Amino acid sequence: MRINEIRDFDGPPVDGYGPGFFRIGGEVHRGAVxxxxxxxxxxxxxxxxxxxxxxxxxxxxxxxxxxxxxAHIPSELRRALEEAGLGVEAMASAPAARTYNVLLSEGRRVGVALLPV
Incomplete structure (x- = not known):
C-alpha cells in the first residue's frame, strides 16, 4: 500500500459515534456511512x-x-476495490474512525466506510 501526502487534502473528521449513528463534521448520520x-x-x-x-x-x-x-470483509469486495487501485484496511468501526482521523490530520488521501456499532 502506498500513501501519498497531499497538503491541501481535506475531508470531514469523525467527531463521535454511538449505537446506530456517527457524528461526522458536526452532523449526525444514522446507519452505515x-x-x-x-x-x-x-x-x-x-x-x-x-x-x-x-x-x-x-x-x-x-x-x-x-x-x-x-471482521473480514467479503473477499469479492476486497478484490474488486484492490483491483480498481484502492488499498483496503478492515478493522472495527471505532479504531477505523480514529485511524482515519489521524491520517486525515496528516493530510493523507484516506476515507472510511463505517458500519454502525
Whole structure:
C-alpha cells in the first residue's frame, strides 16, 4: 500500500459515534456511512459495492469499519476495490474512525466506510 501526502487534502473528521449513528463534521448520520473528501454519503453495507467505488481515484486507502468487532470483509469486495487501485484496511468501526482521523490530520488521501456499532 502506498500513501501519498497531499497538503491541501481535506475531508470531514469523525467527531463521535454511538449505537446506530456517527457524528461526522458536526452532523449526525444514522446507519452505515462512507466518508470521502467530498463529504458523507449513506452506505448500504457490504452489498453496496457501487458506493465504495466512488472512492477509487480519490484515495490511497479506504478504512472499512466492520461494526463493534473486527471482521473480514467479503473477499469479492476486497478484490474488486484492490483491483480498481484502492488499498483496503478492515478493522472495527471505532479504531477505523480514529485511524482515519489521524491520517486525515496528516493530510493523507484516506476515507472510511463505517458500519454502525
Amino acid at each position: 462512507l466518508v470521502l473528501p467530498t463529504g458523507v454519503v449513506a452506505w448500504g453495507g457490504y452489498d453496496d459495492r457501487e458506493t465504495l467505488m466512488q472512492a477509487v481515484g480519490q484515495l490511497d486507502v479506504l478504512f472499512v469499519g466492520t461494526g463493534a468487532e473486527i
